[in-house]
Amino acid sequence: MKERQRILLKKLLLADGQVALVQHLAEELNCSEKTIRNDLQIVESFLKEQSNGRLIRKPGVGVSIEISDNEKQEILSFIQSENREKRGVLHVLEQKEILFQLLIHENISIQQLTDRYFVSHSAIKKVIEEMETWLKTNFYNKETRISMDGEISTGLRAYLSY
Numbered sequence: 001m002k003e004r005q006r007i008l009l010k011k012l013l014l015a016d017g018q019v020a021l022v023q024h025l026a027e028e029l030n031c032s033e034k035t036i037r038n039d040l041q042i043v044e045s046f047l048k049e050q051s052n053g054r055l056i057r058k059p060g061v062g063v064s065i066e067i068s069d070n071e072k073q074e075i076l077s078f079i080q081s082e083n084r085e086k087r088g089v090l091h092v093l094e095q096k097e098i099l100f101q102l103l104i105h106e107n108i109s110i111q112q113l114t115d116r117y118f119v120s121h122s123a124i125k126k127v128i129e130e131m132e133t134w135l136k137t138n139f140y141n142k143e144t145r146i147s148m149d150g151e152i153s154t155g156l157r158a159y160l161s162y
Contacts, residue, residue, distance in 0.1 A: 001046060004029055005039045006079050007118055009046065012055075012065045013072050019062035051075060090119060095127050102128070 001009070007029060012020060022040075026033045040063060044055040051074070053067030067075075090098070094117055101108055113124045 001042060002039075003118060004031065004035075005042050005046075007115070008036065008039050009043045009065075010076065010079055012043070012063065013067070013076055015064065017064050017066060019058060019064045021062045025063075047075075050078070090117060090123060090127055095131070098124070098127055099131050102131070 008025060011025065011028070022033050022036050026036045029036065040055060040057075047053045047055060047065065047067070051067060051071040053065055053071055053075070056064045056066050058064075065072075098113060098117070101113070110121055110124050110128075114121055117124070
């Protein structure tokens with residue numbers, strides 16, 4: 001399963017049987033509703049292979065997962081262990097995405113970033129500290145501290161496009 005599909009599965013499992021709208025899931029995962037529907041097919045196959053749980057689709061209402069608590073915990077543990085093996089740190093592209101998110105959103109929490117990138121709080125904090133150091137090194141101005149003037153914007157664009 002792809003990372004987005006694991007996140008989708010985790011969200012549905014943690015919803016405790018509550019119905020989730022495909023539209024909201026698409027917005028949360030920054031993809032189209034069609035992508036979510038395709039991912040739900042993968043999630044459904046995974047559930048059939050790994051448990052007795054099942055994906056419940058209610059047209060016009062949303063989707064949910066019906067599963068026992070034991071199986072839910074097993075799948076969540078599996079997702080987490082699979083993620084730990086693959087994700088010790090964030091990739092450079094993901095770090096750039098986080099910088100971009102921080103620049104365009106006034107209020108984005110560390111929890112929102114951990115949910116999106118499926119890493120720990122400490123990994124996000126480390127990336128933010130590295131970005132802060134990089135920004136201070138490259139764009140620090142004693143009088144105004146950091147300001148988004150043309151030179152900085154050009155530098156940030158260059159960094160983000162690298």
